[in-house]
């Protein structure tokens with residue numbers, strides 16, 4: 001796997017196989033037909049070229065929707081390079097198609113840790129002015145290993161909850177070198193992508209990977225944040241019996257009032273058939289849980305990093321590990337119990353599936369494209385901080401989505417507007 005990359009199209013690209021491009025192009029064409037907001041932005045960018053001559057790197061899950069975002073940013077006049085934000089979510093055919101469309105790419109499916117880091121560094125060698133990160137690996141590499149280069153970055157945008165936590169930690173220590181837009185925290189992101197996107201794509205991935213029923217099973221959802229709410233709601237739709245684990249008493253109450261059982265993981269471990277961790281934290285399923293876990297339990301993770309199911313503990317308790325089916329590792333414990341881990345404990349919806357539906361990523365990536373333009377246009381005013389996406393951008397995307405669907409809504413009358421803004425009536 002190490003040295004079989006080809007350098008194609010542009011001298012710098014490092015990808016698996018350019019001959020896969022036609023298959024990747026079909027995938028991109030399909031999602032483009034279902035991303036009306038990005039289509040509109042792309043047309044607008046083609047006319048205005050707001051990022052003319054700038055270099056942008058995009059570090060995201062490299063599948064078809066991301067590819068269409070890369071082409072949209074390219075339409076804004078930028079030179080674009082991409083690298084993966086997870087070794088198992090890169091689709092080699094999509095990356096090949098991107099290279100054929102003039103985007104430089106450093107990624108292949110199944111990259112080792114060293115290869116993954118090499119791809120990040122190659123992307124940074126591209127000398128970007130602006131960047132998109134997902135989970136914070138690119139920004140962390142810049143700050144830890146390339147502080148001089150970090151100072152030259154105009155700004156960027158972060159995709160996910162975990163990345164924003166890392167950015168805020170960096171900013172708190174006073175080390176963040178450039179402004180970053182917190183795309184995840186925009187309403188048009190987390191209310192739809194984290195909740196409905198993760199909800200649907202996680203179950204799509206679990207079902208296609210295992211080919212087992214969900215109805216009647218006990219599904220344990222670790223974490224009842226935006227993603228967890230979506231995963232639990234879709235599991236209910238599949239007629240599963242749902243248990244939620246939490247550490248936040250407010251979220252635990254929400255889960256109870258939504259009609260789910262709540263208990264500690266050590267209790268849930270004994271009764272769960274399918275476990276989905278989605279906390280952004282680590283060790284949600286660890287030794288003490290594995291020691292009592294039900295035989296043939298299915299473990300998977302939808303949080304950003306592969307640390308939510310403790311794989312060291314899994315290995316330590318096992319006498320053997322084998323691949324039981326594509327993307328399923330079967331761990332056999334000393335007492336004969338088996339547990340199955342999907343997609344190496346990496347984000348199951350991307351490692352074992354195609355990620356969120358195109359219509360959902362249309363919203364997220366429209367936010368990304370508009371945030372990039374915003375950070376670049378306002379570069380003189382912005383400081384090295386984590387910024388919320390401006391409300392106007394959030395609302396514009398909400399309106400564009402309604403327009404695309406042909407849905408109209410009421411407007412406030414003058415009297416209503418006055419009523420809402422007065423304290424005397």
Ligand SMILES: NC(=O)c1ccc[n+]([C@@H]2O[C@H](COP(=O)([O-])OP(=O)(O)OC[C@H]3O[C@@H](n4cnc5c(N)ncnc54)[C@H](O)[C@@H]3O)[C@@H](O)[C@H]2O)c1
Nearest residue numbers: 160161162223225226227246247248279280281302303304
């Ligand atoms: N798979 C995907 O496609 C996808 C999409 C969006 C976000 N994410 C990732 O999913 C993770 C969660 O994102 P979110 O937006 O739902 O975050 P969130 O902050 O809304 O929710 C996380 C929840 O986990 C809970 N939690 C933390 N530690 C816990 C523990 N030890 N046990 C039980 N619960 C615990 C928190 O109290 C919180 O309610 C992040 O890593 C994020 O980056 C993944």
